Amino acid sequence: AQTVTQSQPEMSVQEAETVTLSCTYDTSESDYYLFWYKQPPSRQMILVIRQEAYKQQNATENRFSVNFQKAAKSFSLKISDSQLGDAAMYFCAYRSANTGNQFYFGTGTSLTVIP
């Protein structure tokens, strides 16, 4: 079964600075998708960024970018120019392109942004 590991339960960053959240995963598949979801306190979980495994180019969405290392099975999220609104729980997720339809999530990283 696929597993997703987020080794940082908590992280903090100064406002306007850059922070990187780590995520590694284990799979024997070659086709899959990776996601970062963000859940602000008591709010809905929303998609931050998505990466297709067949694409070598790292995905970017404004201040959010990923460092996707397929061979190392690593998928870190970089948040640049951190804002107070970035404070949330961040979940890394894996989804197979071949089998099943479910997401496999990590344990989450709680990000605090310090004013």
Add this chain to the structure above:
Amino acid sequence: EAGVTQFPSHSVIEKGQTVTLRCDPISGHDNLYWYRRVMGKEIKFLLHFVKESKQDESGMPNNRFLAERTGGTYSTLKVQPAELEDSGVYFCASSHKKEWNTEAFFGQGTRLTVV
């Protein structure tokens, strides 16, 4: 457009009681998922509906859990009788298509505490 809505947002019940969680997916979304996060652990898949049919219920922990989606619209997840280890946050998600790169839209979750 309304997002995925879950009711109630919090529930505290005694061991042995019954609780029913409700999820209203985004209108028109055939796929509906239930996930659960036990404190400090990863978000785990429970089951997947396509319209009113259970596509995959491999994640359901035991027969104390019953999910329904009559008419293919909203879904309920009933826990009867509840046990202490059922405590956690229950997430519902929906998506329109089954493409693997499609994001799932999540609700804010129902925090269930069994005492």
